[in-house]
Amino acid sequence: MKHGDLHVVPFVQKLPVYVAMFGINYCHADYFNMRDSSPLTVLAYVLKGQGSVTIDALTFRPKAGDVFILPKDSYHKVTADADQEEYWTYLWFNIKGNVLQLFESFQLHQTFHIPEAPFENLFHKGFELVAQHGENGERLQMELLLACTEMVAQLSGLMEKRQAQYSIEVQKMQQYLNRLEAAPFHSEHMSRHFAMSFKQINRSFKKETGTTVYNYLLCKKIDKAKMLLQDTSMAVSEIAYRIGYADAHYFSNVFKRKTGVTPTEYRKRKT
CATH class of the missing domain: 1.10.10.60 (Homeodomain-like)
Incomplete structure (x- = not known):
């Protein structure tokens, strides 16, 4: 079970990649979501609590401050921790189209969990953009896509910096x-x-x-x-x-x- 706020974004025909929806989830202790061969990619930032994310055979435990990525065409299972008192809360974007090419170009197609990513402000941008361009569907879609591309670029830069510091x-x-x-x-x-x-x-x-x-x-x-x-x-x-x-x-x-x-x-x- 969950509650939250979501926005469906108008589709723009000419775009090969687009944001279908975005929002915020407040996941209760019994929250469970599963997709088999998902038709979309999810880009999410955890605000509070901790949960479990399974992508094909891999399992991760994203907590507050972490980013997780659920790639298109994969098996996804997302659950909240059953024993936590607060809601597992995260901001999310559902991205459709030729998403793999976008993530490949930034060397993020192998990455599913990024701990301690200092980009909360970028993930809040969706709500700010709705307030600014909510009446103009095409402008809103273009601005959201630019925001998501900035997120991917910033995450890629963070991963590159961390790779240089591997043991x-x-x-x-x-x-x-x-x-x-x-x-x-x-x-x-x-x-x-x-x-x-x-x-x-x-x-x-x-x-x-x-x-x-x-x-x-x-x-x-x-x-x-x-x-x-x-x-x-x-x-x-x-x-x-x-x-x-x-x-x-x-x-x-x-x-x-x-x-x-x-x-x-x-x-x-x-x-």
Whole structure:
């Protein structure tokens, strides 16, 4: 259960990316929301309380001051903590259209949780813009899209700054994973390499990067596959082999889970 305030934004036909709705949620202890292969991306800033966010197989615990991103074409589950006295409160924007390209251009397509993001003022802009341009739907849509683009740009800059401050240990883990872009991944090999349990590796990696080892490497592989699908005429089976998948059917399923379309469909759209 929840209550809050939401605004539906008029659609502007000429825009490839647009804000469908925005608002604020006051989530009660029993709040639960789930989307299977979501048709939209959610960009949210937590004002109070704490909740749980699951994106495909990844789970995060956003608290006050954190940003979370629920990407399009993914499984989303959002729940409030059952034992907190205050409402889990967050500002949110629902963005539709070619959102992936926007997030890719700012290197945020692998990012789902950004702790301690000092951008609350940007997320309040939606309500300010309604007060200024509420009677002009097209102007409102354009201003909201600019505001969301500014949020994404600022978050990207924050992540870039933090990446430069990763511990030596996590930087070495990233370098190790980057070398596996074209090879199969075995958690036991990584454990042996770093003389740590894989659970310890994953915990350290996620704490600093905001994502798991597996998701970091998977995004690298999917990005490589996208490039090969767009820029070459290689068969899907050859592309699968080049990014470390012996089974092309399995690769196609992984690709669709991550992007919402099969490799063949992706190639048709991009050529």
